[in-house]
Amino acid sequence: MSMGESAAALVVLTPGGAELAARLKTAVPTALVYGRAGRVASADVVFEDFTATLQAAFLEGRAIIGIAAAGTLIRALAPLLADKRAEPPVIAVAEDGSAVVPLLGGHRGANDLAKRLAGILEIEAAVTTAGDRRFGVALDAPPAGWRLGNPENYKGFAAALLSGETLKLRGDADWLAQSSLPFSENGGLAVQVTETRGEPGPHCLVYHPAVLALGVGCERDCEAAELAGLVESTLAAAGLSHLAVAGVFSIDVKADEAAVLDLAARLDVPARFFDAVTLEAEAPRLANPSDLVFREVGCHGVAEGAALAAAGAGAKLVVAKTKSRRATCAVALAPGVIDVQNLGRARGSLCVVGTGPGDPVWRTPEVEAAVLRASDLVGYGLYLDLLGPLASGKARHGYELGEEEQRVRVALDLAAEGKDVALVCSGDPGIYAMATLVFELLERGEDTSWQRIDIKVMPGVSALQAAAARAGAPLGHDFCTISLSDLLTPWPAIEQRVEAAAAGDFVIAFYNPVSKRRTRQLAAAVEILKRHRPADTPVILARNLGRDGETLKLVDLAELTPDMVDMLTVVLVGSSETRRVARSGGGHWVYTPRGYAAKAKKKSEDAA
Known part of the structure; x- marks a missing residue:
């Protein structure tokens, strides 16, 4: 792990x-x-x-x-x-x-x-662990950059070794040579180090160092099976093991190419991408330079150039460009294990995450994993602070309220550089948050590099869900959400939606109900609602959910005034069917029935 x-x-x-x-x-x-x-x-x-x-x-x-x-x-x-x-x-x-x-x-x-x-x-x-204790090395868990080719033979091999057998080392591996393993020229067991398939068996463990750089190119939307088949047959023809492949390498315009990414996943290695300038620097070493390729992408070879750029100055091309109908591949052999993490650029990722209302218990494991993977965190400063230890060691890009578009642009730019970015929102990122702005900027098409980013939206517990859970089950039947902020939406449009929701008898969750300078909208919404539902309709005022100072207050619709609410409050207004039921410790639960009582009554009448 x-x-x-x-x-x-x-x-x-x-x-x-x-x-x-x-x-x-x-x-x-x-x-x-x-x-x-x-x-x-x-x-x-x-x-x-x-x-x-x-x-x-x-x-x-x-x-x-x-x-x-x-x-x-x-x-x-x-x-x-x-x-x-x-x-x-x-x-x-x-x-x-x-x-x-x-x-x-x-x-x-x-x-x-x-x-x-x-x-x-x-x-x-x-x-x-026996091997660790006696020999100072775990033969079934080689260090980074190495793979055991025949793990199915390990158990019997280890038993023989612990019983006193000696072994000979075929090839070079410092981590083995410097251990306390019982090496002998006449050993009955063997450890082979090779980039080829080797000779695995019950008495021979084969280790493959990550010394092969696999360069690939393909037409846009090439079938993944075609590229994978080309690579498989090419490695087999050269007698090379796929376990010695350090990574899949290509030009940066292929960073979102499904076939290339699928190939890396199949081989269980990273995919890295170079710009055309870096690949063109390898032109003197190419076996098959192409003027046509240069005219199309700015370098004389993608597959060979990427393989050589990844394998380094002391590398040699062991498989020149090999072609199928829509794909190419080439293989370079490096003098030592290839450090893929410091090569080229990974495909950047942007996870738009919702951290819930505030309490860590409302943060999903998916979101936690995304934040931990991220190299960079972008968001409103308070939201980044609420991540606590999850944000440790990350590059933080904090912004103030009102700088939403700047936040998203920075997140997209960082991801386009090949970084793993988490754009942090409270609640759910798709509910009055940053996810919609991400896709709006993508649609504008201002920067083509943004299109190559791996984007994921990860849901969070929204404020309306948290408020409803604290209060009982007021969202048990049809409901809607309406933002009362007219900064981005004209008030007449908001007013029309409130009227429609009131007439439709929806439970309504009001976001952004008031601000220091904006109180008339909530008052106007209340007046609309009073024309459509009873004065004693339950209204839940949930403030600072999941944080210090959390409050939950239940009032009648007739009592609701703007001074009861601030920007940290979610207002849930019940429908005409919403009910109260006494809590055992005092106060009331609030719920909106779905009709089970009527169903039970009909069932009883039918039985009679």
């Missing part, structure tokens, strides 16, 4: 555990503290049900650091344990800081993470 995919869960059950968690967070700054309700004073996620919470974190792929007994963690997760190759790291830490034990996912990051945590506590991690 990549620690960047999901925030680690630091699970705390006691106040003493919370103090230890604060120390351990220095090893995992992005970790979210999960604290038991009533026992842990400050936590990012508060839980009541320990087992359900732990299982949910496990299924989300989060690394789990439990400040608890190992047995407690094991019993909670036992029903979920199936495939050790897919499980995230799970680590038990003694509350007094005396022990750190990786329980699961040892070779998926748990062993390394346990050692980092132990370093903070100035103790030794209780790593029990």
Whole structure:
């Protein structure tokens, strides 16, 4: 598991555990503290049900650091344990800081993470994996830039090695040579290092260093199967292993080409893109320079140029440009493992995320993962502040209210540079928020590079949903939302919508009900509503939801005045059918029936 995919869960059950968690967070700054309700004073996620919470974190792929007994963690997760190759790291830490034990996912990051945590506590991690303990290396989990070609042979190979067999090394690999493995020229076992397919078997593990740069080009909207088939046959003809491919490389105008992105996904490697100037610098090394290609894209070769640019100055072209009907590919061999992350430009991404009304418990795991992946955060400064530890280590681009278009332009520009950007909104990004402005700017077509960005909109809990949940179920039947701000919409249009919603007997959620200089709109809306529904219609005033100072007030429609409301308030006005029901602790729940009572009555009459 990549620690960047999901925030680690630091699970705390006691106040003493919370103090230890604060120390351990220095090893995992992005970790979210999960604290038991009533026992842990400050936590990012508060839980009541320990087992359900732990299982949910496990299924989300989060690394789990439990400040608890190992047995407690094991019993909670036992029903979920199936495939050790897919499980995230799970680590038990003694509350007094005396022990750190990786329980699961040892070779998926748990062993390394346990050692980092132990370093903070100035103790030794209780790593029990046999190969790690004896030889100082995990043969089934090679370092970054290396792949094991025949993992199916690992178990028997490891058993023989632990039983006293020696092995010979065929090829160069510092991480193996510097280990405590029992190398011998006459070893009965072998480890082979090669970019070719090698000779895998029960007595030979084959490791492939990421030394091949795969350059590709294709016509617009080329079928993914055609490019993938070309690459597969080309590698096979050259005797090269796809596991030695470090990345898929092309020209930047192909950053959104589905076939290229699909190929990278199939090979499970990054896709990176170079500008035409960088590719043209490789022209002297091309085997098949083309004036036609130069006229079309500004360089004499895409596939060969991209492969060579990625593999570096000491590389050689081992497969010259090979063509199918609509695609090309070429392969360059680098003198060492290729560091793809520092090459070219990734396809930029823009996630337009909704963080909910404010409380972290209303933030979805999808949004949390997107924020953690992001290199840059863009948004209203307060919204970025509300992210808390999720924003740690990110480049922040904070703006004031009223600078919405500037925010979106900056987010699009950053993503066009190849960065992973999160445009942060409160509530839901598609409800009176930034998502619509993103697509409006795309439609204007001001910058063609914006069109190549990978854009995703991720929903959040909206203010009207949060207000409704706090109050009961006022949105149980048909409802609508209306913004009373006339900054972007003329008041006559707003007034017409309020009239229509009132006549249609919709429950109405009013956003932007008032401001310091704008109060007449709410007063006018109330007058319209009074003509269509009873004076005692329930009205919910929900202010500062999910934040300090949250209030929820229930009034009659006849009582509602602008001075009861501010810009932090969502106003929910019931329909003529909306009802009150007494709460056991005082006050009332509010709900809008859907007609179940009438249905039950008819069923009873039919039975009679």
